Amino acid sequence: MRTLRHDVPASLVVFLVAVPLSLGVALAAGAPLAAGLVAAAVGGIVAGRLGGSVVQVSGPTASLTVVIAGLVTTYGWRATCLITIMAGGLQLLLGAFKAARAALAVSPAVVHGMLAGVGIIIALAQLHVVLGGSPQQSPWANLAQLPSQILDMHGHKVMVGILTVTVLLVWGRMPKHVRAVPAPLAALLTAAVTAAAFEWNVTRIDLSGAITAWAPPELPSGDWQHIAMGVLLVALVAGAESLLCCVATDGMHTGARSDLDRELTGQGVANMLSGVLGGLPVAGVIVRSTTNIQAGARTRWSAVLHGVWVLLFALCLGWTIKLIPMEALAALLVFIGIKTISLGHLRKVHGHNEVPVYVITMSGVILVGLAEGVLAGLALAALLALRRLTRVTVDKRQEEPGGVMHTTVSGSLTFLGVPRLTQELRAIPPGTAVDLDLNIDFMDNAAFDALHSWRLDHERLGGTVTVDELHDEWYSMAASGGRMFPAKSPPKAPGRWWLPWTHRRRPLSAAAAIECRLAQGTDEFHKRTAPLLRPVFTQLATQQRPSHLFLTCADSRVVPSLITSSGPGDLFTVRNIGNLVPCSGAEPRDDSVAAAIEYATGVLKVHTITVCGHSGCGAMAALLQGPATTEGLPQLTRWLRHGHPSLDRLGESGQDTTAEDAALDALCRLNIQQQLENLRTYRKVDEQVRAGQLTLVGLYFHIGSARVHHVPPRDADSPASDGSLPTEPTPI
Template structure:
């Protein structure tokens, strides 16, 4: 690395990362202490985990801005392990969990964690938040938390009746500051709300001499004791180890993905991040700290504070370490009830209405509720497993859901469409719908499916045989791979689902679709609109929603009004790509020519002056009726005066052909007409100016209808002037 690059990196750290690290540090200290208290661990364990998470993950992790440390989501697990095995044995479990995370990162399985349904994650966090809030509410009221959420809830009324005044006042004051802090002026809100709440509560309790419980960290950092092996059933130990490894890893990776959407720096390397989290957990366990994970609150604060690199997280860990070693005595001024009130507030805030609305929008409220209820009533692992199981069942139901649409055609035929994946789970619905079709009906059955198993084939095939035996007819059209045809012929079925393909037969003309499906033009148009709403609109709606505010096409596309030409089809373009002008003969009248025509000129003017297109394309085609009329002479259009005047703009193309008329004169004229219109475009000053400046390109295309082939027509190169004789 060059000296200038090093200096630039150092200046960036001073300008952006140093201030951001101080902001995150001020948030990390109170939250780390509160999480340690809620987990039943030594308070110093929270500070150790915050320092290790910041320094180790900051240096070795895969994200530039994620901040790691103790997390509330693991509080319930850690509290259970501490209660069962003791604190020093819990440190060993943390070390083993870190080793598992390192192995998972080495084997590059980090992406698998993203398969967890967000409804399960949000439900787990909400359940943990409620458990923490219920437990710490007892501390705020002057009592002690119970062994379970139900016990905390049932004993809460008695605790309220026996509550202690000063302790309750400290808790209420802490929560009040947290609630109103976000509404204060911005220069005051520069102090993080958790730190402000603790300072106000501690200062008020000290001034008025309230009787509160004080925090004592005297000698907690230096009184280190080595971890010890857990005593008990190793099956439970392994279960706890895997639970910490997977939950902490999943939360860290989901945090990385969420934070990547909030900054413009380098994207996170998830496998490296998982390995970095594992090494941090090994170090935290050895030093007597809590398990470590990426924390969304601190990471979001880090980004909003302007962090640019991993040095913000590293420095935040350094500040926590310095505080624990040199200023730990100041913590004794913080009331324990204030920390508990802070945790009650944070626990309740985990129930995010935004998350609830999001999962409700995807019909995953049952997964959210089951996960949250399981975590509260049974346990963290059981609740998560129950949520995952329900999410898998709901996903299976969605993947195997089928729809059967039936409508009667004007000619008495019945048109039915079966959509989805035809498996044994959909057979009851399929047979129920098919049996409602009256006997003797002529049925056109579209199979818009991507899979069919044996049970579904048997049900469909048996219904078809029964219907035809009773005098009806069934015509089956498969819009994707021929699942039914292959199964009926005894051929081997495809091993997997069909790849996605455009649904329907939108590119076919009406006359080539279902015969006699419509008897009038009006029916064809209305049924086409219905088919668009049913099949195509859901696919293009997201794009059209984006384009609704305005257009910004890159091409002006001038082509013939011939019904056989579909610009989007032959150019594989979509909505918003082409600014299209169609007229008879794809003609571009020369600037100022007579008879005058403002339509094409207006389109050229708008495309070059307002839309600033990059390309103007003139597309001709084989068998053009306008060119055939030019070849046949004025008599052909004697009874069509408007058309005769319009075709005068094609006379220069006819002149290019010359007096000789070869057998392929029509095709030659169609191609030369494209070249002529490209020359006509350059008579417009704005077009010529942009072409000369290299900002606009003129392109000619020729579509051979019979061969379904598009060729590029090169423009005629101008002949350079002959050098003058001296």
């Protein structure tokens, strides 16, 4: 009951939208007007209850008007009802065999082009009704007769049409409480009241006895091949629109997702029942579904109740429809037809270079027919997709005249790419040494023949060709006569460069490990990483512009680019034992660190200097354990003197140095703060920090937990300036 307080109001809003639109679709299709109301009631009750979407609203749809109009003209209305029943049976069968998702393979450009074409056909036909005439048999005839129809306008009928379109145009700018009445209903009511008040001479609609005057469907007489084509067209167009509408509405609400196979089955049952009762074909309609969601619908009961309201209206209030001028309905259809040409859809297809598909489909629907236009659009979409999937790029560069020609072929090598491939390869001068990288995921026989023939000719004329395949060895296998793969090779998982060698490769002997691991690593870099990073390195080849000077320990477990997610050109890195920064002028002198600081601040103009320490630092452990630890290592002993201020600070903090692990961790963190202070002894650094041009940052990498923490510099005015330990580092 909690959902009904949302669903009942929503169902009433959708009902008010559905009635005029259903009548308009029936008018455009040349079917009895009551057939539109029957389809709306059946679509709401049956498809709403049995379908796979909780918010979609089904009913007669404008996309089928051209098909239905042709069927009515050829076979008559009662035979068209039987075709609707058979189309529903086909949908039911497709849903039972789980074929619903195949409809999603249709390009949206084809769907939108079809709807635009149908909309233009409807607008051209109904414009004649607005002008007081009758629609012709084809869009060409409607267009040809339009000038004479304009010259022979019927005043009152045209005024009703203009009034209807005017209300539709301005209704969106009305106050919110006024817009609670749907625009189509407001337009028809305005036209009806005005025509009655001024006693205009307009055409009236009469549904007296139409709902109860039911006649059974009859077998169509004619060529069964054409009848079968009509059944297939109704089933597929209605089914595709319903399923695409499901997908669209799923993105508009937070309720349960649609079951597409169940939706197709529910649509099939609804179409069978609609055909039996003398209604139009049924499909999910995006306008009513969107209105349903915006009105606050929560469950499928909103769609079901909307169908109940339509049924009650047809049975009890059908007489009120005769107050609506036929020209007002025709004007509504003209407005809806023009609205199908959506600029939003055009922008989307333009962004994906599918405007030709949209235009061909729309033009084919208008000039030839719905089925022919859709097939033409599908064929063009398939050709464009095939062209994209088989596109080949050939990149050639020669670093110096007479040097090696580096050539990279990327894409899928098929017979479609052979002309481009041979053109590019034959442009390489004879006698040139060629380094050919094949970054391809497929190669057919025609492409192999073209590539192999060029290679033999090039080598015969004195050149050399070295082939390196970055993916599966398509060329090598074909050259050796091996059996080729039946399909495109799936992309390989990216190399796990961040893992140690021991975690990525099979165990090697000690000697083999020393000799091979670096070579294997560089080989993996060339095959997997270099092609991706080559454009970046090309830009960085002439100069570097790092934003950070990163001072860290030489410990092999600390990988700066890994723990900071940085790339080439980001960090100007200095590594030493203990991540120490000797004070300016300190003894023993160390020009290496001082030179890096000088170059980073004076030439590179870095914005940040980071000192990064880590847990379990061997240098700090050596300081804690005393000089005996580094006995026999005189250079290391002298270097660690720069860490004595950090050790003194630990003693001043009162830390219990007998708890070795806690003392080491505290010293590692205090050492970071001490090195940040040491940086301020360099005049250039201190000036830039005071001017706000440079920031000093401390990082602490806890190896065991793989966590990076922030360690703030010790402020001279902070409580920690008394020598106490810094607070626990802040996780980043």
